[in-house]
């Protein structure tokens with residue numbers, strides 16, 4: 609069941625949140641014939657996210673007007689493309705094509721999640737656009753049809769249709785629900801430099817993938833709140849190539865460890881990293897401390 613129901617109708621149009629994500633476990637498999645790497649990942653949505661507002665306009669010329677309200681500090685803010693390459697526009701084009709419709713609309717995107725961070729910002733905006741469009745225009749696409757449409761837009765987009773943790777395989781688009789409790793306190797931090805997903809995958813040498821037993825144990829330990837033990841099973845095979853591409857990353861990980869975090873790791877293809885914290889106060893204090901040490905962007909949040 610995707611989060612279509614989470615799009616709310618207001619006086620000024622449809623509103624939906626686009627949560628950031630973390631990869632608690634990420635294995636990279638060898639490159640496939642289509643040029644993508646196989647992956648196996650446990651992806652968890654966070655409380656923090658962007659907001660997407662969709663206003664339906666009169667006319668059927670397929671005009672999409674995109675506006676961005678940037679809530680990010682200058683250190684991590686980067687220009688969002690407003691044309692056809694934007695993932696929100698691509699998602700709307702994909703669902704319009706599937707449903708044989710060409711409505712006009714205006715989308716306002718409030719950005720709180722930095723890009724080139726491995727936090728799924730753009731992918732989650734695209735997933736939110738699909739969910740809102742499906743509801744607003746009454747397209748009534750099923751979950752499987754939404755997943756197929758999302759996969760045309762990007763590897764992470766299908767998982768972000770679900771507002772809960774998912775286990776993802778294939779190139780990331782084969783998703784199944786996973787039970788990770790909400791409310792685990794997390795600190796997320798990003799250095800100044802961002803990373804391109806394609807660059808990090810290019811430099812990754814696939815290692816032995818985790819077996820299903822590891823995933824099951826990780827889920828059980830997270831559910832039981834045994835974060836210390838769970839942290840021993842966390843892994844991200846993209847972290848080593850990312851550390852070579854981004855000099856600031858190793859220092860950031862060292863600072864996160866100094867905060868007394870239960871565990872820390874890079875998310876996705878980076879360059880953001882996260883730490884599981886003892887409680888919300890610990891996460892908030894650690895975020896301020898990292899900021900005082902010159903880290904470009906920090907936020908205290910939790911799993912959702």
Ligand code: C5P
Nearest residue numbers: 643644645647762763779780805806809
């Ligand atoms: O699917 P997405 O557009 O997010 O992927 C961006 C790039 O990252 C791809 O073009 C590919 O180079 C790399 N990638 C990969 N294997 C994946 C996902 C992404 O090699 N499973």
